[in-house]
Amino acid sequence: MLEVTLIYGFINSIILSLVALGFSLTFGISGVSNFAYGAMYILAGYAVWIFINKLSMPFFLAVILAVVLTAGLGLALYRFVLLRVRGLVISEVIATFGVGLAILELFRYLGFTTFEYTLPVFTDGSIEIGNTYIDHQRLWIVGVGIALAVGLYLFTHHTKLGLAFRAIAQDEKTALSLGINSDRIAGISVAFGSGLAAVAAVLILPRGTISVNEGYDVLINAMAVCIIGGLGSTVGVVVASFLIGYAQMLTDAFSGPHWKMIVSLVAILIILVVKPSGLFGKQKELEERI
């Protein structure tokens, strides 16, 4: 029992950090709000489903296409919506939240709510660790999740583009004076974030059916992880994922699945009250609070 909880807690934590990476890249690292993140995630899932079942594409082509499509949509979202309200933080939030809401509710309206909407797993089968069976998909999640987290850390600390991502959040004017086109970088950041949402979706969604409501949960989970970890910190994302992941698993095991989501929500509240800049956040520590 304990072993199962530990192992599945670990997997749950990796899932959370996978979900949060894209949001962290856009909102945390570049300081651009993308509250349509949950919608991007669900959109990618449905896109893959449509590509496979309606257009009968091979699986991997569908996945790649869906990731590219979602990233493109992110770029379009930036170009046509975010660019016009850039800098007005509240407008950014409301506008992107509106776009996400529209996408999600449109799917609900179109009737994408039945149980037929499932994605195929990468490879079938399971392995045994101790007495616990783990299917291959969860191993894929763990592998890709760890690789992406490490990759994101290296990307934001050791490549020119990644450093530019962080620069525009730290000080946009200085970034401009150093020759960083902040509008272009922010656009790329939104696109990358959306693309990561799509990657997370094709990895995670095969565990169950795709449902519209999951879009809201994904956004809340991603927000929870980013806020608790501290904006702009990849290490923070991983640590916060493990905190919430295990907390969720323990509440699930001891008080029932209904309480699982409440953990994230309560965690957001507590951390915002106690330490708004998060566990590892360094940016703008003073500006968040008065």
Added chain:
Amino acid sequence: MKQRRKERIDRGTKARSDDIFALTSYREMLYVAVPPVLPVIALLVMPLILPPYWQKVLLQTTIFALLAISWDFLVSVGMVSLGQALFFGMGAYVAGCLDHYAGLPIWLTIPLATVFGGALCTVLLLPVLRLRGVYFSMVTLVLPLMLERIIEATGMLGGTEGLTGIKPFGNSWVEMYVVIIVLLIALFGFRRLVTTDYGLVLKAIKDNDRSVMSAGINIYWMKAQALFISGSVGSFCGAYITHVYMFVGMPDFALDYSILPLASAVVGGMGTFAGSVMGAFILVPLSEALRNVGGLRIVLYAMSLVVFIVLLPEGIFHYIQRKYQQFERWVEVEG
């Protein structure tokens, strides 16, 4: 030689009616009085002439207009809420519980729910008053979702079923006019409030909270008061709707009550309250007219929200107001 030039008809009128009232003719008085008076008369007459179905729509519209006003008020103090449903649901549940468990009469439950709902929301949000901007918004987005899930998980207060059998108003005229009159009081009351010294301090908190602090004013206390006022208005809406539908349940924390007031205020124009009301009176009937598209309602709100915030951020009200003051006429001048 006579020549003609264009003259703005409001030039003199506006100058004389902005601060001190020194209007000199019926014409000028009409110019100033028609825009506020006409909608008020229309609102009071509408229940008399509308068919029963559209009366229900009017009732809903009025409620959403009130919610939009309460949202607008919070924004003018610098607190952007993404979860007006918190206030709404809180009022609904307080009224529902007072009715269901204590059996109080309706003329007691609604005022009590208004006050206690507002107070509860304020206490709940008290720890996050120090947050500003997006962080405050996130908390307000999260809170109604959390309360909804807690009610679902614990099954308290009726759980997923909700509480049914709440006492109705009984008289549909009372039902209708109570909410219309409250809306008018709130609309003109808030418009007056923000021009008083008290309102100026609240607005100053939005513009520059630190300078308000350095003026020796306790901004947290002011913010808490603003929250209480806004929360009370929202709670009133919840309590009222509870008695109209004779039901209180988890849908009271639904996204509709968060997103619609926001959309109304943004479409109508923020900061004037009249704009929020206008936005509600555009969006709600519009979505009723499009009822056969059903689930597209929220999509419609969300899209109008995005379109307006991107293309016409000032809102319809400000736009019309500007145009109204730019009416021109030809006048003869000596050349």
